[in-house]
Amino acid sequence: MLEVEEIHTFYGLSHILFGVSLSIESGKVVCMLGRNGAGKSTTLKSIIGITPPKKGSIRFKGEEITGKQPFMLVRMGIGYAPDERRIFADLTVEDNLEIAERKVEGGERWDKERAYEVFPVLENIGSRRGGCLSGGEQKMLAIARALMCNPELLLLDEPFEGLAPVMVKVLEDQIGTLKETGLTVLLAEQNVKTTLRLSDHGYIIDDGKIRYQGSVEELKENEEVRRKYLFI
Amino acid sequence: MDSGYILTFAALSSQFLVGLSRAMILFIVCSGMSFVLGVLRVPNVAHGSLYMIGAFSAFSISTLFGGSSTGFWLALIISPLVVALVSLIAERALFCHLYEREHLMLLLFTFALMLILGDLVKLTWGADYRSIMAPPFLRGSIPIFGSSFPRYNLFLLIVGPVVAISLYLFTNKTKIGKIARAAAVDREMVGAVGINVSWVFAAAFVIGCYLAGLGGALVAPMVSITLGMDHDIIIEAFLIVTIGGLGNMWGALVGSLIFGITQAFGVLFWPQFAIVFPYLAVVIILILRPTGMLKSVW
Numbered sequence: 219m220l221e222v223e224e225i226h227t228f229y230g231l232s233h234i235l236f237g238v239s240l241s242i243e244s245g246k247v248v249c250m251l252g253r254n255g256a257g258k259s260t261t262l263k264s265i266i267g268i269t270p271p272k273k274g275s276i277r278f279k280g281e282e283i284t285g286k287q288p289f290m291l292v293r294m295g296i297g298y299a300p301d302e303r304r305i306f307a308d309l310t311v312e313d314n315l316e317i318a319e320r321k322v323e324g325g326e327r328w329d330k331e332r333a334y335e336v337f338p339v340l341e342n343i344g345s346r347r348g349g350c351l352s353g354g355e356q357k358m359l360a361i362a363r364a365l366m367c368n369p370e371l372l373l374l375d376e377p378f379e380g381l382a383p384v385m386v387k388v389l390e391d392q393i394g395t396l397k398e399t400g401l402t403v404l405l406a407e408q409n410v411k412t413t414l415r416l417s418d419h420g421y422i423i424d425d426g427k428i429r430y431q432g433s434v435e436e437l438k439e440n441e442e443v444r445r446k447y448l449f450i
Numbered sequence: 451m452d453s454g455y456i457l458t459f460a461a462l463s464s465q466f467l468v469g470l471s472r473a474m475i476l477f478i479v480c481s482g483m484s485f486v487l488g489v490l491r492v493p494n495v496a497h498g499s500l501y502m503i504g505a506f507s508a509f510s511i512s513t514l515f516g517g518s519s520t521g522f523w524l525a526l527i528i529s530p531l532v533v534a535l536v537s538l539i540a541e542r543a544l545f546c547h548l549y550e551r552e553h554l555m556l557l558l559f560t561f562a563l564m565l566i567l568g569d570l571v572k573l574t575w576g577a578d579y580r581s582i583m584a585p586p587f588l589r590g591s592i593p594i595f596g597s598s599f600p601r602y603n604l605f606l607l608i609v610g611p612v613v614a615i616s617l618y619l620f621t622n623k624t625k626i627g628k629i630a631r632a633a634a635v636d637r638e639m640v641g642a643v644g645i646n647v648s649w650v651f652a653a654a655f656v657i658g659c660y661l662a663g664l665g666g667a668l669v670a671p672m673v674s675i676t677l678g679m680d681h682d683i684i685i686e687a688f689l690i691v692t693i694g695g696l697g698n699m700w701g702a703l704v705g706s707l708i709f710g711i712t713q714a715f716g717v718l719f720w721p722q723f724a725i726v727f728p729y730l731a732v733v734i735i736l737i738l739r740p741t742g743m744l745k746s747v748w
Binding site: 268304314318367 | 625628629632634636638639640641642643644645646647
């Protein structure tokens with residue numbers, strides 16, 4: 219579904235990603251583990267076109283998408299939930315979902331009701347302003363908002379970061395539900411345990427380079443890699 | 451003694467209404483400017499020029515119909531649309547390439563645009579003073595609180611709230627209005643939920659400029675339409691938007707009320723220095739609340 223090949227991304231003059239490659243098969247949950255500043259967020263932002271790579275190529279469903287604007291990529295079927303949530307604070311929960319909703323011909327379509335089924339908490343706070351939500355509620359809203367764009371591939375940037383353990387469990391179940399519907403997910407995380415439970419395949423990134431990749435079983439076995447790059 | 455007291459009350463209340471109706475014009479113009487400032491982050495110095503074009507277009511349309519009532523109403527409908535069209539062309543041809551630039555650049559650019567538009571108005575309509583007439587039933591005065599009050603000002607007191615309510619409904623109840631509010635805070639994220647921000651900006655700009663044109667058309671029967679009215683309004687508009695809170699449309703309403711009413715009372719208390727009062731109010735507000743009365747979106 220997604221092939222990232224040797225991308226180099228810069229923030230201004232500073233070189234962040236050094237030839238990152240990854241590939242994601244349809245229907246799988248793939249995780250990218252790494253420390254703060256390893257390049258996880260930048261990889262996701264490169265894919266969604268917020269910080270387009272200077273070199274390398276990204277293909278989605280076989281089509282070259284490097285350099286396309288974010289709104290085009292979203293319309294092609296990539297959803298993005300950023301780590302800072304970036305909820306529209308002045309808008310209510312309902313309006314946050316509504317402005318992302320897109321009418322499409324045929325196929326599976328997300329609307330508010332379906333989003334509330336996956337995230338029941340949001341229904342009760344539908345009229346509350348986005349800025350007045352707790353961290354966990356904002357995380358859910360960010361994911362729900364990304365789903366409203368009817369993605370085939372969902373990019374999740376640190377969904378579990380800063381959440382209470384009980385919220386992490388709730389969100390894990392919800393992402394699990396989404397996986398069962400056949401959604402493809404790229405999950406960038408630091409929470410190794412939860413992330414590995416959800417994933418089929420994993421990448422480890424450090425200093426802007428992919429250091430290791432393998433199936434989840436291989437990652438669980440490989441103590442050395444985890445100690446070296448994840449401090450666990 | 452007794453009659454003197456009544457006279458003062460009559461004068462006060464009538465002057466208050468005059469200030470209030472002046473505030474309505476200011477609000478219509480400034481809410482448009484504040485909207486553009488909030489959503490696009492463009493301090494549009496040429497906003498006053500669009501107000502002037504609105505007034506001159508109203509003159510042309512009204513003249514075309516021989517100054518009849520029909521002419522006035524058509525002018526009120528069409529001239530803001532003319533301004534909207536001018537702004538759409540300006541946005542697609544010029545502004546849309548400049549959003550990422552720093553504010554100083556944008557100020558210089560819109561200042562240049564103000565000079566160009568000013569000259570274009572001079573070429574099109576000449577340097578003469580123009581005027582148009584309101585329809586007969588909006589002319590003259592009616593007695594209110596024992597003093598006479600111009601009917602046209604009363605008309606403005608109706609139009610102002612109608613515009614305010616429309617703006618409220620637009621920004622809170624329509625999808626494009628909600629998107630515009632979201633874009634004011636985080637335009638990148640608006641793109642990342644699949645919305646073409648470029649067209650949102652174009653729409654927001656055109657709506658803001660439409661309001662400038664509407665203000666110009668509404669003010670046309672009250673003033674002499676002339677070159678230089680762009681400069682007068684833009685200075686007031688910048689102050690109003692600043693004391694209200696940058697990018698906050700309700701701030702523009704509060705600012706306009708303060709500006710209009712202090713001006714009107716200034717005329718009553720100290721006519722020779724009337725013009726000073728609103729500026730004094732601005733100074734006091736900015737000392738007490740440097741970021742404006744209401745929350746700025748910046």
